[in-house]
Amino acid sequence: METLTRTRNVIFASLFALVTCCVILARVLHGIGVPLPDWTGVYSDRSALESRYYTPRPKLSAGALLDGTFQTETEAWTSDRVPMRDAALLGNAALQRTGIALAANVMGYDAYHTFYGSSIIHYTPSKVLLREPSQIQPTDAEAYQKASDALDGVAQKYPNIRFFMYNPPNSDYLDDSPAARLMTAPLTHSFMAEHLYASLDHVTVINAQVSYGEYLTGWHHTDHHWTVRGAYDGYARIADAMGFGDLVIPAGEVEYATYEQPVFYGSDARTGRCLDYDDRIMDFGPSFHIPAHQALINGEDWGDESLAHRTKYQHGEWSSNLLNNRYAEYFHGDYANMCITSYEARTDKTLLLVADSYSNNIERLFLSEYGTVLEYDVRYNFDTLSTYLDAHSEVDDVLILMSQPDFMNESMQKTLA
Amino acid sequence: MFGFLPLFLAAYFLLPTRGARNLCLLAASLLFYAWGEPVYVLLMVVSIVVNWALTNRLGRRPAHSRVDYRRKTLILGVVFNVLVIGFFKYESFVAQTINDLLGAAIVPDLELPLPIGISFYTLQALSYLIDVYRGDALPQRNMLWFGMYVSCFPQLVAGPIVRYQDIFEQVTTRKETLDRFANGVRLFVIGLAQKALLANVIALCAQQMLQKTGPNIGLIGSWAGLIAYTFQIYFDFAGYSFMAIGLGRMLGFSYLRNFNYPYISKSITEFWRRWHISLSTFFRDYVYIPLGGSRCSTARWVLNLSAVWLLTGLWHGAAWNYVLWGAYYGALLVGEKLLWGKALEHLPGVLRHLYTIVIFVCGWSFFWITDTAQLTLYWRALTGGFGLTGSSTLWELTCWEYLPVYVVCLLASMPVVPFAKYLVMRWAQAGRNATLAAPTAESAAPTAEPAAPTGDPAAPTAEPAATGEPNVALSAGFVTRSLLADFAQASIVNPKHIRSEGLCEFDLSAIKSPRRAACAACAAIALLSDVLLLALFVASCMQVVSGSFNPFIYFQF
Numbered sequence: 001m002e003t004l005t006r007t008r009n010v011i012f013a014s015l016f017a018l019v020t021c022c023v024i025l026a027r028v029l030h031g032i033g034v035p036l037p038d039w040t041g042v043y044s045d046r047s048a049l050e051s052r053y054y055t056p057r058p059k060l061s062a063g064a065l066l067d068g069t070f071q072t073e074t075e076a077w078t079s080d081r082v083p084m085r086d087a088a089l090l091g092n093a094a095l096q097r098t099g100i101a102l103a104a105n106v107m108g109y110d111a112y113h114t115f116y117g118s119s120i121i122h123y124t125p126s127k128v129l130l131r132e133p134s135q136i137q138p139t140d141a142e143a144y145q146k147a148s149d150a151l152d153g154v155a156q157k158y159p160n161i162r163f164f165m166y167n168p169p170n171s172d173y174l175d176d177s178p179a180a181r182l183m184t185a186p187l188t189h190s191f192m193a194e195h196l197y198a199s200l201d202h203v204t205v206i207n208a209q210v211s212y213g214e215y216l217t218g219w220h221h222t223d224h225h226w227t228v229r230g231a232y233d234g235y236a237r238i239a240d241a242m243g244f245g246d247l248v249i250p251a252g253e254v255e256y257a258t259y260e261q262p263v264f265y266g267s268d269a270r271t272g273r274c275l276d277y278d279d280r281i282m283d284f285g286p287s288f289h290i291p292a293h294q295a296l297i298n299g300e301d302w303g304d305e306s307l308a309h310r311t312k313y314q315h316g317e318w319s320s321n322l323l324n325n326r327y328a329e330y331f332h333g334d335y336a337n338m339c340i341t342s343y344e345a346r347t348d349k350t351l352l353l354v355a356d357s358y359s360n361n362i363e364r365l366f367l368s369e370y371g372t373v374l375e376y377d378v379r380y381n382f383d384t385l386s387t388y389l390d391a392h393s394e395v396d397d398v399l400i401l402m403s404q405p406d407f408m409n410e411s412m413q414k415t416l417a
Numbered sequence: 418m419f420g421f422l423p424l425f426l427a428a429y430f431l432l433p434t435r436g437a438r439n440l441c442l443l444a445a446s447l448l449f450y451a452w453g454e455p456v457y458v459l460l461m462v463v464s465i466v467v468n469w470a471l472t473n474r475l476g477r478r479p480a481h482s483r484v485d486y487r488r489k490t491l492i493l494g495v496v497f498n499v500l501v502i503g504f505f506k507y508e509s510f511v512a513q514t515i516n517d518l519l520g521a522a523i524v525p526d527l528e529l530p531l532p533i534g535i536s537f538y539t540l541q542a543l544s545y546l547i548d549v550y551r552g553d554a555l556p557q558r559n560m561l562w563f564g565m566y567v568s569c570f571p572q573l574v575a576g577p578i579v580r581y582q583d584i585f586e587q588v589t590t591r592k593e594t595l596d597r598f599a600n601g602v603r604l605f606v607i608g609l610a611q612k613a614l615l616a617n618v619i620a621l622c623a624q625q626m627l628q629k630t631g632p633n634i635g636l637i638g639s640w641a642g643l644i645a646y647t648f649q650i651y652f653d654f655a656g657y658s659f660m661a662i663g664l665g666r667m668l669g670f671s672y673l674r675n676f677n678y679p680y681i682s683k684s685i686t687e688f689w690r691r692w693h694i695s696l697s698t699f700f701r702d703y704v705y706i707p708l709g710g711s712r713c714s715t716a717r718w719v720l721n722l723s724a725v726w727l728l729t730g731l732w733h734g735a736a737w738n739y740v741l742w743g744a745y746y747g748a749l750l751v752g753e754k755l756l757w758g759k760a761l762e763h764l765p766g767v768l769r770h771l772y773t774i775v776i777f778v779c780g781w782s783f784f785w786i787t788d789t790a791q792l793t794l795y796w797r798a799l800t801g802g803f804g805l806t807g808s809s810t811l812w813e814l815t816c817w818e819y820l821p822v823y824v825v826c827l828l829a830s831m832p833v834v835p836f837a838k839y840l841v842m843r844w845a846q847a848g849r850n851a852t853l854a855a856p857t858a859e860s861a862a863p864t865a866e867p868a869a870p871t872g873d874p875a876a877p878t879a880e881p882a883a884t885g886e887p888n889v890a891l892s893a894g895f896v897t898r899s900l901l902a903d904f905a906q907a908s909i910v911n912p913k914h915i916r917s918e919g920l921c922e923f924d925l926s927a928i929k930s931p932r933r934a935a936c937a938a939c940a941a942i943a944l945l946s947d948v949l950l951l952a953l954f955v956a957s958c959m960q961v962v963s964g965s966f967n968p969f970i971y972f973q974f
Contacts, residue, residue: 004940009599012947016602017426019958023419066455078420082962092959096618099821107817116818117621135813182812 026083038320040083047086048323049270054080086323093273097122111178113272120272121179127277128221129268130179131172133186140187143410144195151400154385155202158398161389163203165400166238167192168358169210170224171268173403176212203400206241208234220279223266224403225327227282229256231362242397244369247346255285262318264326281330283308283361291344291367297335307332307340307364331360336380342367349396352376354385356402370397378402418609418961421449429668435589439565442668449570450534457532460501465564467497468542469557472549476556487550494546502539505529510735534574536732538567540699545581547703554582562588571664575657577675577695584670591669601666603947606954608659613957615826616652619645622819623785630791631798634814635807639798641816646785647778648826651680654693680830683769684761685749685776696732700725715755723747733784738792742783749776839904841942845935 018025026042036042046053058064058073065071082088093115101122104112114120114129121130155163171177173189180186189209197205210218210230218230226234236248264279284290295306305311308331312318318329328334334357348371353359355375366373374395376388389395425445432438451458471494475487512526545566548554557563566588572579626634626642634642658675665672679691689697708721723744730743753761761769782799786792797803806814 005943006595008944008947009595012951013595013599013602015951016606016954017423019954020418021423024423068455071452071455074420079962079964082419082958085962088959088962092956092963095956095959100818103818103820106820107811109812109817111812112818113815116618116822182810184808184810184813 022083023078023081027081039087041085041087042081042083047080048319048321048325049086049089049273051267051270051325090273090275093118097274109182111182114274115272118272120268120274122272122274122276123178126178126216126221128171128216129266129272129274129277130177131170131224131268133172133177133180133183133188135183136185136187136191140191141195144192145199146410148196148199152200152202154389155200155398157386158389161395162242162397163400164206164238164242164397165197165200165203166206166234167208168226168230168234168401168403169208169215170403171215171219174210174212174215177215178212204241206237208237220264220266220327222269222277222279223264223327224268225266225358225361228284228361229254229282231358232284232365235362235365238399238401239369242399244346247368255287256282257285258282259313259330261316262324262326263322265323266327267325270323270325279326281313281326283310283330290364291342293343293364293367294341296339296341297332298337299339308361327360328357334360334377334380335375336377338363338373338375340364340367340373340375342371342373345369345371347371350374350392350394352389352392352395352398354378354398354400354402358403359401362401418958421445421452426667430593438668439562439588442569443561443565446565446568446570446573450568450573453533453574457535460505460532460535461538461568462564464498464501464538464542465567466560468494468546468567469560469563471497472546472556472563473558475546475549476558491546491550495543498539498543498546502535505532505535507731507735514737537576537578538573540578540696540732541567541581544578544699544703548580548582554585557581557585557588569665569670571668571670572661572672575654575661576693577658577661577672578699579672579695580699583673587670593667593669597669598667601663601668603950604663604666605660606663606950606957608656608661608663609957609961610656610953611652611659611829612656613960614953615822615829616649616656617960619652619819619822619826620649622816622822623649625815627786627791627795629807629809629814631794631796631807632803633807633809635798635804635809636801637806637811638809638814638816639795641814641819643778643782643785643795643799644823645816645819647680647781648823648830650781650784651676651830652826678830678832680774680777681770681832682773682777683766684758684773685746685753686758688773688777689746689750696729700729704728719751722751726750734787736787738783738787738789742780745780745783836901836904841939845932845939 026036026040029036030042038044044054055073055076058070058077060070063069064073079085096115097112100112100114100116104110110125111121111123111130113132114122119132121132123130151163151165155161167189169189172179173187173192174180175188175190177188180188193205193209214230214233218233219226232254233251236245236251239245239248259281262281264281265275266279269275269277290308293307295302297306309329313330318324318326340363345367346369349369350372351366351370351374353363353366353373353375355363355377356379359375363373363375372394374392376385378385381388389398425441429438429441429445432441447458447462450461454461471490474490475494509526509528512524515524516522516526545554545563549556557566566579566581566584569579623642623645626638626645629638631639655676662672662674673695675693675695677691677694679688682688682691705721705725708724709717710721711718713721726743726747727740728743729746730739730741733739733742752758761772764772782792782795786795798807805811811817
């Protein structure tokens with residue numbers, strides 16, 4: 001019995017030591033050049049799950065020691081260097097989700113959070129991850145009013161430019177989402193329409209409201225972005241409102257192609273740390289004509305297919321990281337400024353897209369009508385919209401293509417002015 | 418946990434001598450403290466030096482010698498320590514109170530940041546000073562060893578308050594063994610799991626309910642939040658205590674346990690014998706008893722108790738809600754002693770337990786909510802003033818998502834595992850019919866804990882079962898009650914038992930059963946429990962790495 005107890009204690013203490021030494025061991029092995037499998041994450045300097053770069057090695061200085069910066073950064077650095085960190089985060093969330101799902105079963109709810117403290121909702125009947133709507137706060141109406149005033153003010157300054165707005169909803173802004181139905185005062189599209197659109201006298205608001213059913217068809221199930229199907233439906237509404245609806249192909253005739261690989265775990269899956277569901281990247285089919293064009297991103301020519309990396313995907317060239325942002329990988333990332341010149345446009349007009357990442361799979365569609373499509377991402381520009389328009393007098397139409405939450409942001413409101 | 422701990426343990430165990438290990442522990446403790454308090458570490462060093470010098474002064478004269486000299490030294494030491502904690506912890510509180518009363522900013526509010534752990538290490542130093550004065554402990558001549566005792570990192574930040582008289586031999590003659598190290602690891606893992614998997618998670622629920630405020634959460638949300646906080650504070654405190662005891666065990670120290678399943682108490686008096694034992698015994702031995710304790714008139718006794726509970730409340734935080742919390746318990750303890758205590762003893766155990774639960778759960782509201790207006794709103798919600806769910810839907814409250822966590826917390830706050838271990842040991846020791854035999858002294862759990870003199874009434878006895886044949890006349894209910902009573906009397910459930918030896922130990926060598934199957938079964942159970950502990954450890958690490966909500970409540974101590 002004593003031998004048994006001793007053996008037990010040796011094994012137990014050893015395993016404890018192994019776990020607590022994992023960071024040190026990993027760094028030592030990394031330092032002496034021992035190859036470790038990719039899945040340990042030891043060689044990675046970025047987390048695809050958290051969409052951030054890991055904390056760099058902290059710099060030691062007296063000032064940093066005294067004000068605690070060094071300590072905070074060292075702890076963050078150590079935490080980031082735990083092997084299989086992303087797996088640990090996913091595992092922890094899965095463990096919590098098991099308990100939450102059990103509770104939901106007992107209570108008879110189909111919708112529940114993906115882990116304790118998460119803002120993402122797991123909705124089993126539709127096999128979808130949804131964002132939890134915010135509750136309406138007393139200051140929300142004022143925030144929308146400020147954004148509205150800023151936008152309308154800009155539109156008034158440029159009477160020769162047509163201003164349009166289209167706000168595709170994230171799942172938390174759907175009026176009839178399963179989560180919104182379970183809440184008393186969710187902040188959804190109706191509230192925004194009431195406060196943001198009401199005083200927009202010089203901007204034409206294009207109806208972007210979709211039902212939950214339309215959302216399921218036109219949006220990813222694990223990502224907040226729309227698919228090209230949803231984007232094309234949006235384009236149809238926009239084109240109709242802006243006067244080039246004749247270019248729109250009837251919905252049933254548009255050809256789409258879905259890439260069965262790679263698997264796409266979208267932003268909601270990553271934020272919610274839930275891989276229960278997945279998506280696939282969808283693009284237009286081979287018969288769907290995209291006008292020939294050249295795209296300059298932040299002033300540089302990034303070559304053919306800089307707006308959609310079709311050839312790469314057809315050849316199986318994608319990141320081996322399971323959690324990579326495929327939406328950005330296939331289409332493109334978010335940039336402060338883009339300039340796309342169409343070689344097959346019907347007119348030589350210039351469209352300015354004041355956009356966020358929702359534009360990444362729709363911008364090509366405007367190349368049939370507009371000779372030039374400029375893109376201005378409010379989140380990455382320091383100049384205001386007015387300053388940009390002053391510098392680009394060739395703009396004929398402005399389309400504000402942003403999802404709703406962006407308008408609540410105070411710095412966004414200042415930039416829109 | 419992934420940097421400091423393994424490096425320290427490696428350095429500690431690589432050093433060959435006791436002196437070197439003690440120095441290593443001192444250096445690591447100072448580094449540990451300086452990591453969080455790069456400036457205030459100097460304050461702790463000053464406190465160590467001053468207290469060491471004063472106790473050595475005391476120690477130069479024997480306890481029975483000139484009273485004046487020793488008394489003055491003691492007073493100087495007490496004043497010094499009280500001034501240190503008084504200034505850094507209470508200056509702002511006193512300034513604000515006086516200024517509010519006078520309606521003008523007469524006293525400057527320095528808004529000093531509170532040095533982490535000052536409440537713990539100051540009380541430790543005070544206890545040492547008084548023990549040396551009383552002759553209960555010899556002064557530590559080596560300032561470095563004294564510094565190691567005060568600053569010892571396992572219990573520096575969140576207790577338990579370790580008395581020097583309890584560990585003075587261990588400073589120089591403790592023995593680190595593999596078995597003690599492994600058992601220390603087990604305790605550490607349990608403490609970490611309590612903190613990371615229970616406290617940190619249930620704290621989310623508590624915080625959400627508090628943030629939403631009373632009108633938005635109603636009766637259900639407010640009680641869910643308060644009960645969540647009740648579990649949060651217990652597992653936070655108890656978790657850290659277990660981690661401290663476990664770390665100490667790894668290093669060869671034996672600390673007294675700090676929490677003994679307080680939520681199973683059947684009276685407030687019992688509750689305070691099980692909750693934060695090191696603190697309550699500190700105030701008992703250094704404030705209550707010197708004031709006269711209960712060996713005085715009733716009026717004086719009430720005064721003594723009031724002083725203790727005023728100090729207890731204030732020790733927990735420099736704010737009026739803590740004073741209110743202390744007064745709440747002081748009044749209840751007086752009531753139990755003078756008014757309804759006798760009647761309480763005649764009630765069934767279930768009712769006594771319920772009475773205690775209501776009191777401590779409600780008491781936590783004063784501890785938790787510091788803003789008076791918010792507390793009032795919360796109490797209105799608790800009493801149904803805003804309906805069942807306030808302005809939210811039940812789904813929106815999200816407290817229902819924590820149902821499994823509540824269940825686990827409930828089970829973990831009861832001695833379920835010790836009882837299971839007791840059953841296994843008893844079965845293995847006594848033979849096939851052990852569970853049906855009459856509870857006797859010989860059949861008591863063979864743990865290291867001594868049987869305590871007080872506790873629940875003696876279990877009802879039954880006729881011994883015939884050899885090899887089960888006594889079918891005994892009902893399951895009777896057997897269960899017998900076992901529980903026996904367990905209560907013989908094991909760690911006893912309220913006066915505060916030794917930590919035997920905690921988390923499943924000593925297979927203590928099983929003297931002639932049945933090989935029983936021994937094998939026990940070995941398998943021990944192995945399984947280790948596997949489960951490792952799984953808990955990995956889960957806790959995952960929770961820690963995920964950087965989830967970590968309400969480090971000890972910043973106010």
